[in-house]
Amino acid sequence: METSVERMKEILRRRLIVGSFLVSGVGILIALQVYNMFRPFVGGENYADFLSGVQLGLLIGVDLVAVFFLAKYLGLLRDEKRMRESFVQENDERNAAIAAKVGVSSYGFTSVGLVVAAVVAGYFSIGAFVALLGAMVFEVLVRLALYLYYSRKF
Amino acid sequence: MNTKIRELRKRTKLSQEELAAAVGTTRQTITSIECGKYTASLVLAYKIARHFGLTIEEVFDFSQVKES
Numbered sequence: 001m002e003t004s005v006e007r008m009k010e011i012l013r014r015r016l017i018v019g020s021f022l023v024s025g026v027g028i029l030i031a032l033q034v035y036n037m038f039r040p041f042v043g044g045e046n047y048a049d050f051l052s053g054v055q056l057g058l059l060i061g062v063d064l065v066a067v068f069f070l071a072k073y074l075g076l077l078r079d080e081k082r083m084r085e086s087f088v089q090e091n092d093e094r095n096a097a098i099a100a101k102v103g104v105s106s107y108g109f110t111s112v113g114l115v116v117a118a119v120v121a122g123y124f125s126i127g128a129f130v131a132l133l134g135a136m137v138f139e140v141l142v143r144l145a146l147y148l149y150y151s152r153k154f
Numbered sequence: 155m156n157t158k159i160r161e162l163r164k165r166t167k168l169s170q171e172e173l174a175a176a177v178g179t180t181r182q183t184i185t186s187i188e189c190g191k192y193t194a195s196l197v198l199a200y201k202i203a204r205h206f207g208l209t210i211e212e213v214f215d216f217s218q219v220k221e222s
Contacts, residue, residue: 088174094183094192 005080008087012073019070026063033059107143111136156215160188162206177201 032038033056076083089095118132163173170184179198186192187202194202194214203213 088178089180092180092183093195093198094180094186097192 005083008083009077012077012083016070016073016077019066019073023063023066023070026059026066030056030059030063107139111139114139155193155218156190157187158213158215159184159202162208162213166206173202173205176205 033052036052076086114132114136118129118136121128121132159173162168163170168176170181170188174181174184177198178201183192183194183198187194199210199214203210206213
């Protein structure tokens with residue numbers, strides 16, 4: 001479906017609002033993490049510095065990606081030609097077909113990978129085993145929910 | 155699926171980029187359609203055919219489509 005310029009701008013503005021909330025929220029989490037505000041709640045001495053560092057890195061990564069997209073969307077709002085090109089790229093049917101194929105194909109690989117990882121992890125750590133099992137169950141539930149949703153939609 | 159898009163583009167001196175912009179898709183999609191790697195949707199096929207002032211059957215070759 002053709003998207004009018006006004007509709008494109010509306011979509012971009014909504015993304016900017018959501019993105020701003022995300023950046024702010026994650027920023028607060030980063031600040032809490034830096035000042036070790038979570039330590040009293042997460043096992044105290046057992047909370048390894050390495051783990052804390054990885055979590056901080058992930059949060060900073062999410063924030064940087066969100067800031068990048070906010071800057072991109074702001075730029076697109078100012079340039080109508082680039083905005084149209086961006087929307088054509090996003091909604092291109094071939095790109096959508098590729099994404100759909102990737103989604104379907106990768107499900108098998110990730111499911112088998114999770115099962116193998118859970119089995120192997122089970123020999124070393126029950127925590128890791130339960131976490132991987134939980135991830136597998138979550139993946140199945142999400143797939144089922146999406147299947148039901150799209151079956152009704154189409 | 156074979157198409158006459160490349161032929162029609164050369165006749166009308168249209169680049170892939172220009173055709174893509176005219177029908178609201180990307181240059182990569184036009185390339186894939188011309189190479190027969192990707193089959194256009196009905197809507198896109200209609201837009202391409204309409205751009206050249208032809209019918210879908212005149213642009214896209216359905217002779218290899220097997221009847222069930």
